[in-house]
Amino acid sequence: MVVAITVLAYVFIPYGYNNQFLLFNMMMYMALAQGLNIIYGYTGYLPFGYVGFFGAGAYGSALVIIYLHWSPFPAVLLGGLAAVLVGMLLIPLFRLSGAYFSIANLAAAEALYYIIANPHLASVTQGPYGISLPQVYDPNAAYWTMLAILVFALILSGLMRRSRFGLALGAIRENPVSAEMAGVNVVRSRAIAWLLSAFIAGVSGAAFGWYISVFYPETVFSLSITVFAIVFVLFGGSGTLLGPLVGTLVLYGAYNYIGISTPQYFQLTYGLLIILLVLFLPSGLTSLLRKRGIDVP
Amino acid sequence: MLRKLVLRVVLAAVATAVSLGAWASPSVIKIGTLYASSGYFSQASTRQYDGLKFWVRQINAKGGVYVKAFGKRIPVKLIAYNDQSSTMLAASLYNRLITQDRVHTLVADYGSVLTSVAVPLAQEHRIVLFDETGTSGKFFRPENRNRYIVLTGLPTSSQWPKVLAKFMHSKGIRRVAILYAANDWSGSQAKTLNQTLKQDGVDVVYFHSVPDSTTSYSTILHSIAEYKPEAVAEFGYSDNDIAFVQDYANSGLYFPMVFIPNPALHFEVVRKAVGNKALRYIYSYVAPPIIRYNREVTYGPTLNEFKAAYAKAGGKNVDLSTVAGFNTGLIIQKALATAPKFTQESIRDAIDKFSGKIFTLDGLFKVNRYGAQVGEFLPVGQVLPTKTGVALKAVFPSESAVAKAVYPAPRNK
Amino acid sequence: MNLLEYALLAGLFYGLYFALVGVGLNLIFGVMRIINLAHGDFLMLGAYGAFYLYHLLGWNPLWAIPIELVVFLLIGLPLYYLLVPRLQKSGDPEMLSFILFFGLSQVIEAAAVFVFSNNQRSIPASVFGGAPINIAGQVFPVSWIVSAAVGLAGIGLIYAYLYHSRPGRATRAIMAERSEAAATGISVNRISALAFGIGIAAAALAGIFSPFMIGAIEPSMGIGITVISFAIIVIGSLGNPIGTLLGGLIYGEALMLMQTYLASWSELLPYVLLILILLVRPTGLLERAVRSA
Structure with a gap:
């Protein structure tokens, strides 16, 4: 249901509303929020460096397009795999708990950024000079690719809620020790959720890079990408399918409508919103519905 | 009947409006x-x-x-x-x-x-x-x-540092150190200067980048000094330049020529941040409104x-x-x-x-077929003392110069 | 050799200063188990304070020390009561506080843009007067030496507070075991509020010298400093100001050696140090285990 409505919306809105990039971004943030939800909502680990996967995806795909002349579709998939690879390297971080994991992950994303932006590697990554992909520029195709990514993320997130795998993750979140005793392979389940989450960010980053086709390292490693995704998930309600979608729709919509006239208020508003959410509504908007006995997918 | 007529009138009006629209300003x-x-x-x-x-x-x-x-x-x-x-x-x-x-x-x-x-x-x-x-x-x-x-x-x-390279060559500078912040703008200037100097037979004894966010240069300046360059060119955004010049002034080190790009872009910003004294005899480009x-x-x-x-x-x-x-x-x-x-x-x-x-x-x-600007060029300038403070003045090439370059820079400035 | 000596001495000055940068974050974490992600933003506010005192009133940054100490203590105390007790009642205070203080950091940064504008500000390094100072055959700016001295004094005072004063001893009791401390009649909230205020004031004090050690002052400088501070306190040990001193020195030396021999990779340093220490020896360098499962 949710998936169908989303798809229909993104298929038909472009005919009436022509800021395609805004719609693209909205889809992208929905996918990222959903990807973040898979790891945070279902396991409780909040990756503050989530943008690292996004950047890895954007660069992974751009580099195979430039050097190996791949066509964009397989390149986007490869971007996802590049992010998965980074995710695998970071699996040891799960030995850390809570906030340590978050900050170590942030450090990892920053480190990756500085490696890619380093002029010594300019012959490989183009370093600080950035990427330019005029040869494959095709915003329409990138738009539909992003829609496919979003659908994939939604289905994945929806499946996780219902499947045994999702239940197992929930059990780990509540209490890893008793989950282990109940026969859940904690380490493996968490790693799978982590890599899926990384994959979604990677393909999103790759599609983004393809869409805008000219970007610098700081564009695709901008901390604000993580911040947006986190705020959208928190606002909507983590651990649900609908929450991140609603969060993105409301907040990113507001960001673009009010934000254009007075963007300087936005950081302030977002900051206050985070504080108020944590203090008064830590489970997000959808928890209001659930309190009234309405089931939220 | 009447409705048909109305419809036709409306259609005609729309058609006229559309065709006018194409012509009207x-x-x-x-x-x-x-x-x-x-x-x-x-x-x-x-x-x-x-x-x-x-x-x-x-x-x-x-x-x-x-x-x-x-x-x-x-x-x-x-x-x-x-x-x-x-x-x-x-x-x-x-x-x-x-x-x-x-x-x-x-x-x-x-x-x-x-x-x-x-x-x-x-x-x-x-x-x-x-x-x-x-x-x-x-x-x-x-x-x-x-x-x-x-x-x-x-x-x-x-294209920016081409005149700068000529200036260094004209002063008989043999050893040049180039330091740049890792971004597109700074990196491409550094690359060009490096290549142009090498073609002119000038030794580039130090060619390194630092991260964009570098704001502390003292240690780096000491490493550069080990190579005994006659000229040091630092390329970065304004906060890089500001920190670089400040740290240079406080380091007790001396180079006959020091170049930074940002005074050409916003002289007052740089001057206010580092003060007149530290900026004296530093080289930069010159562009309007300074030219x-x-x-x-x-x-x-x-x-x-x-x-x-x-x-x-x-x-x-x-x-x-x-x-x-x-x-x-x-x-x-x-x-x-x-x-x-x-x-x-x-x-x-x-x-x-x-x-x-x-x-x-x-x-x-003057632009070429692909829109790149090829008409303007950036002469070399130097920050020179004036009665009221300091000013950036064009010193090279001679057709643009309004002052004479003070090279090497005085030791006890 | 000359170069190495210079780097080592410079690293010493930087290390002493960076110990002060990190110590406030350490104190707050030790007492409340809260990661103050707005730490760097308080440092930024302290820097602006010194800037305006200097530019509007012509006051030497040293005068900013007592003023900011009082002002930021007064900001810290109510802020504690506003945010922290509520957080600690919730299910996952560590994670939620992390997010909440991130929000606070965003608010401070945005407000700073309004009030101070985005222009980069700086205090001329010549404000402490005089020519560079010659130490062991190497020449260093006076401002470095002043910053390092203040850093050392700051750490010393916090050490004296923790080990030789009544509230300080109570603070250490809370660090060791919160519930036990409460049972022995220590007013946990009052002592914690004080630690919170001191932590923020220490950040602000470090901010006063940031124009000389870190670079131009601007509203967005906070988050990067928070990460560096976090690396420093993780390298040292949590809750112990001497540990932070060690962390600061390791960071300072490593930074200067990197800048000397591998300048273009120096930006990676705090991040790599942080990840390595967290992964390789989290319990060895820290007093408490940070691992789970």
Whole structure:
């Protein structure tokens, strides 16, 4: 249901509303929020460096397009795999708990950024000079690719809620020790959720890079990408399918409508919103519905 | 019967309106641009936007910009959004300007980073992008086959240090150290200087980059000193330059020549941050308004006239960004006054037609087929003491020089 | 050799200063188990304070020390009561506080843009007067030496507070075991509020000298400094100001050696150090285990 409505919306809105990039971004943030939800909502680990996967995806795909002349579709998939690879390297971080994991992950994303932006590697990554992909520029195709990514993320997130795998993750979140005793392979389940989450960010980053086709390292490693995704998930309600979608729709919509006239208020508003959410509504908007006995997918 | 008649009248009216629409001139010329009120580029971006706004006010005071295709003056409406120095937001806003506001002319924000996202968009939507200060060479590569971009102001950044290299050569400098911050703009200047010096047979004894965010140079300066260079060139954004010069002044080290690029762009910003003493005898480029193009100007106000008018309108310090913003307005003005048809292609062809033939307060306007600026060049200047403080003065080449370079710099400055 | 000596001495000065940068974050974490992600933003506010005192009133940054100490203590105390007790009642205070203080950091940064604008500010390094100072045959700016001295004094005072004063001893009791401390009649909230205020004031004090050690002051400088501070306190040990001193020195030396021999990779340093220490020896360098499962 949710998936169908989303798809229909993104298929038909472009005919009436022509800021395609805004719609693209909205889809992208929905996918990222959903990807973040898979790891945070279902396991409780909040990756503050989530943008690292996004950047890895954007660069992974751009580099195979430039050097190996791949066509964009397989390149986007490869971007996802590049992010998965980074995710695998970071699996040891799960030995850390809570906030340590978050900050170590942030450090990892920053480190990756500085490696890619380093002029010594300019012959490989183009370093600080950035990427330019005029040869494959095709915003329409990138738009539909992003829609496919979003659908994939939604289905994945929806499946996780219902499947045994999702239940197992929930059990780990509540209490890893008793989950282990109940026969859940904690380490493996968490790693799978982590890599899926990384994959979604990677393909999103790759599609983004393809869409805008000219970007610098700081564009695709901008901390604000993580911040947006986190705020959208928190606002909507983590651990649900609908929450991140609603969060993105409301907040990113507001960001673009009010934000254009007075963007300087936005950081302030977002900051206050985070504080108020944590203090008064830590489970997000959808928890209001659930309190009234309405089931939220 | 009556209903049929009404319908026919309505249809006819619509048809007339549509056909007229194609011919009729727009009631305003919509110019779309972005600026950054916050973030990394805000200082320069705001100035540049002020310069463009000033041009709009002036032209509207005359009743609008003359559009040859319609044979009359049409008022200009500037549509501007704030991108907060974020490329993500900028991409969305450029898109909005093109697809929703349907602007007639698109002007980029300051610098290569914020311009970058507009380049493919403008090409895709076939609208000429007036690029004010986005000097990255990769926007103008022949293989992009992009006709929809025009660099109105500065030359591409890789051209900048060519005169500097000649200057070093002319002074008989044999050993040069080059340090640069890891970004597109600084890196391409450093690369060019390195290559040009090597071709001239000058030894580049130190060639290293530091991260963009470096603001402490003392240790690095000591490593550079180990190589005993006669000249040190540091390329970075203004906070890099400021920290570099400050740390140099406090280090007790001495180099006969030290070069940084930012005094040319915003002299007062740098001077206020580091103080007169530390800046004395430092080299930089010189660009308008420090070079005063007055006699040469064939189109628009001279630099002195511009400064006077700008001050009268309540504008504060004029720097290169202000001039660049205003100059973009002038180029748009000339393009609309030249293009026989009000289409993007005709506007772009018109620019080629007057390219190389007009000289504005920003210098000779000359672009190549792919929109890169090839007319302007950046002479070398040096910060020299004056009665009231210090000033950046052109010292090389001789046709631009207004003062003589003090080389080597005095030891106890 | 000359170069190495210079780097080592410079690293010493930087290390002493960076110990002060990190110590406030350490104190707050030790007492409340809260990661103050707005730490760097308080440092930024302290820097602006010194800037305006200097530019508007012509006051030497040293005068900013007592003023900011009082002002930021007064900001810290109510802020504690506003945010922290509520957080500690919730299910996952560590994670939620992390997010909440991130929000606070965003608010401070945005407000700073309004009030101070985005222009980069600086205080001329010549404010402490005099020519560079010659130490062991190497020449260093006076401002470095002043900053390092203040850093050392700051750490010393916090050490004295924790080990030789009544509230300080109570603070250490809370660090060791919160519930036990409460049972022995220590007013946990009052003592914690004080530690919170001191932590923020220490950040602000470090901010006064940031123009000389870190670079130009701007509203967005906070988050990067928070990460560096976090690396420093993780390298040292949590809750112990001497540990932070060690962390600061390791960071300072490593930074200067990197800048000397591998300048273009120096930016990676805090991040790599942080990840390595967290992964390789989290329990060895820290007093408490940070691992789970």
